[in-house]
Amino acid sequence: MAAPGENMRVNADRLWDSLMEMARIGPGVAGGNNRQTLTDADAEGRSLFRRWCEAAGMTLGVDRMGTMFATRPGTDPDALPVYVGSHLDTQPTGGKYDGVLGVLSGLEVIRSMNDLGIRTKHPIVVTNWTNEEGARFAPAMLASGVFAGALGLDYAYARTDPDGKTFGDELKRIGWVGDEEVGARKMHAYFEYHIEQGPILEAENRQIGVVTHCQGLWWLEFTLTGREAHTGSTPMNLRVNAGLAMARIMEMVQAVAMEAQPGAVGGVGQAFFSPNSRNVLPGKVVFTVDIRSPDQTKLDGMRAKIEAEAAKICAALGVGCSVEAVGHFDPVTFDPTLVSAVRNAAEHLGYSHMNIISGAGHDACWVAKVAPATMIMCPCVGGLSHNEAEEISKDWASAGADVLFHAVMETAGIVE
Numbered sequence: 518m519a520a521p522g523e524n525m526r527v528n529a530d531r532l533w534d535s536l537m538e539m540a541r542i543g544p545g546v547a548g549g550n551n552r553q554t555l556t557d558a559d560a561e562g563r564s565l566f567r568r569w570c571e572a573a574g575m576t577l578g579v580d581r582m583g584t585m586f587a588t589r590p591g592t593d594p595d596a597l598p599v600y601v602g603s604h605l606d607t608q609p610t611g612g613k614y615d616g617v618l619g620v621l622s623g624l625e626v627i628r629s630m631n632d633l634g635i636r637t638k639h640p641i642v643v644t645n646w647t648n649e650e651g652a653r654f655a656p657a658m659l660a661s662g663v664f665a666g667a668l669g670l671d672y673a674y675a676r677t678d679p680d681g682k683t684f685g686d687e688l689k690r691i692g693w694v695g696d697e698e699v700g701a702r703k704m705h706a707y708f709e710y711h712i713e714q715g716p717i718l719e720a721e722n723r724q725i726g727v728v729t730h731c732q733g734l735w736w737l738e739f740t741l742t743g744r745e746a747h748t749g750s751t752p753m754n755l756r757v758n759a760g761l762a763m764a765r766i767m768e769m770v771q772a773v774a775m776e777a778q779p780g781a782v783g784g785v786g787q788a789f790f791s792p793n794s795r796n797v798l799p800g801k802v803v804f805t806v807d808i809r810s811p812d813q814t815k816l817d818g819m820r821a822k823i824e825a826e827a828a829k830i831c832a833a834l835g836v837g838c839s840v841e842a843v844g845h846f847d848p849v850t851f852d853p854t855l856v857s858a859v860r861n862a863a864e865h866l867g868y869s870h871m872n873i874i875s876g877a878g879h880d881a882c883w884v885a886k887v888a889p890a891t892m893i894m895c896p897c898v899g900g901l902s903h904n905e906a907e908e909i910s911k912d913w914a915s916a917g918a919d920v921l922f923h924a925v926m927e928t929a930g931i932v933e
């Protein structure tokens with residue numbers, strides 16, 4: 518059964534108001550957000566979150582990756598905390614809810630516990646992970662990857678953005694280098710509440726996604742070397758055309774992902790041409806292939822095929838080809854006990870629900886390596902995300918937050 522306190526609900530208006538207030542920081546150009554990690558806007562959002570946490574009576578710890586941990590004490594000082602978290606950084610053309618909903622719903626759980634005078638055995642920690650998106654500094658889920666021991670701190674600090682600025686310098690610049698060793702914290706459990714970022718829950722008319730798994734991912738960064746030449750006076754048979762090689766590789770990635778259906782995706786979201794001049798054939802093209810699948814064999818098979826076929830495409834055009842994996846995590850199975858706590862909470866609260874596999878990656882994917890972890894999802898309009906038009910309803914937002922509230926209370930243990 519879900520936690521006692523049959524009628525526990527979050528304050529839906531307060532949650533929604535907090536989402537809208539955070540959305541005013543780092544506004545986009547079309548109603549969404551551009552609050553990229555380690556920018557001044559990110560720093561402003563972090564300060565607002567810190568003020569809210571301190572006003573709710575929590576104490577803040579920060580680790581050397583800048584991840585924020587706000588703690589509400591439990592009655593048992595020896596009990597490991599229950600963590601609730603997600604991320605406040607956004608894509609350059611991001612929505613108002615991706616990541617933010619999970620962080621601010623965690624805060625809303627604390628605010629509601631305060632309203633109801635609830636005490637728990639285990640402490641509760643609300644977490645804002647640094648650089649979940651991986652938009653400015655690849656890979657995605659960078660801080661949680663270091664926390665889980667999958668990525669090194671020095672590797673993370675050396676990551677550069679397109680302007681050549683390093684993660685470490687930017688973290689120092691905004692004044693958010695904490696003193697805690699990354700990964701020193703031990704967790705009793707971790708919950709992440711997130712919008713689905715896909716069309717399934719809305720199409721199936723379900724309020725809650727009980728997330729059982731998350732698909733794995735490879736980010737393959739290709740660097741193709743052609744020969745800079747005049748686009749007008751260079752005969753077609755004399756070209757060493759890296760742009761053409763990229764186009765053929767992108768077409769091939771689409772074909773490999775379609776051959777791997779169902780349960781596979783592949784595409785390219787970022788490409789850079791050098792010198793990127795309209796009438797110069799590119800000497801260098803750098804682009805990242807993003808492939809994902811919940812099936813390990815299928816995921817790794819796609820990677821092998823894409824790398825082999827890309828080498829053939831480039832050889833046929835005389836284009837140089839190198840590839841580096843700049844992001845990866847294996848498919849994840851979330852903790853069955855926590856998954857059941859989420860399902861029990863949804864049933865207890867009378868919310869429609871279904872099992873779902875997360876299409877997007879989340880910090881929970883790395884946390885699951887070092888602690889029992891799971892996720893809760895709510896629908897989003899049209900399944901749209903990583904788009905400023907990302908939208909959810911207030912009812913969807915609060916239903917998921919209610920489920921989070923009950924699942925966390927059940928796991929943290931209410932003390933009468």
Ligand code: HGY
Pocket residue numbers: 649650651657658876877878879
């Ligand atoms: O790439 C992802 O899946 C996440 O949005 N960082």
Ligand code: MN
Pocket residue numbers: 604615616649711879
């Ligand atoms: Mn996210």
Ligand code: MN
Pocket residue numbers: 608615650903
């Ligand atoms: Mn995202």
